[in-house]
Amino acid sequence: MTAPSDPAELDFLSFVDYAVNRAGRELPEVDPVAMRLVLTLHRVTNALVYDLESSVHRPRGLTWPGFRVLFVLWHVGAAEAKRVAELSGMSRAAVSALINTLERDGLVSRRQAEHDRRAVQLSLTPAGREAVRSAFLAHNERERAWVSPLTETESATLIGLLDKLMASGRTAKRRL
Template sequence: MSGEPGDDREQLDYLSFVDYAVARTARELPDIDALAMRFVLTLHRATSALVYDLESSVHRPRGLTWPGFRLLFVLWLAGPAEAKRVAELTGMSRAAVSALVKTLEREGLVCRRQVAHDRRSVQLALTEVGRVAIADAFAAHNAREQDWVGVLSESEVVTLIGLLGKLMAGSARIAARRRS
């Protein structure tokens, strides 16, 4: 990639790279769908920035990781569940849940017990310490969520939620792969 007249690649940042990437790719591959590319890049970068901010400002100070928070959140709301169900609800692989549970169990946040009807399966549950930890973490998490959506009006938030829901529902049409 040689420099071009007026090339400001050195001035790019995380978000402005989207404009640059779309323009550059459209020049290199004129048949691409630039709008679809812009949407996916923007959505991915916004999601990554949001998750990083939540993890670094809310969860790490409480000794949690993003995956750890997600697992505790699912158990908090869905109650005790088999590990495979927790994997499904968190969007994590079973192997990731298994490894994470070992850490959360060691920290006294989660307990596991064999499932009576299937001795190969385990049921996961929050401990009382885990219940207190997730309630505290979620209160701070939600305050930060409010900071993030505060730049949008209520109707914009509702519209965006509807559009993202429509996008997720439409993923079945293209047989999008998901963790299971």
């Protein structure tokens, strides 16, 4: 993609080329390939999440974070709030605040964990199970639309490359 030379003509995705070119001129020591890859990955992810939230989850009364919590509970079953936070990539505080809303809406129930009175055990209600299943069917339709330009081989290659980045991220996290 070639970015417009006039910043007023940029959009969310064309900004990547513009930013990489400008950073390279201002800071020649910047690695433009790493910058382009991470900025593109971040931008595509944000666009994808926005699309999923606005076209699938909001119409069902869910937020993206709310769906993430329901999705984790749907797959792992009842779990402590701290485990749900870990698996959803959210802070404990964010999950705690979300649970209030999800419980009020009748999608999640909570109780004290038996092994630790301070810990909270979360589980889906029958309404929560139905909500996440229904939302995920529509969610997966949007996923299919997003990946439809890729061939099966390209999809497999991209998954493999992203797996390598995730493994690298785990290693980099330990080095910090």
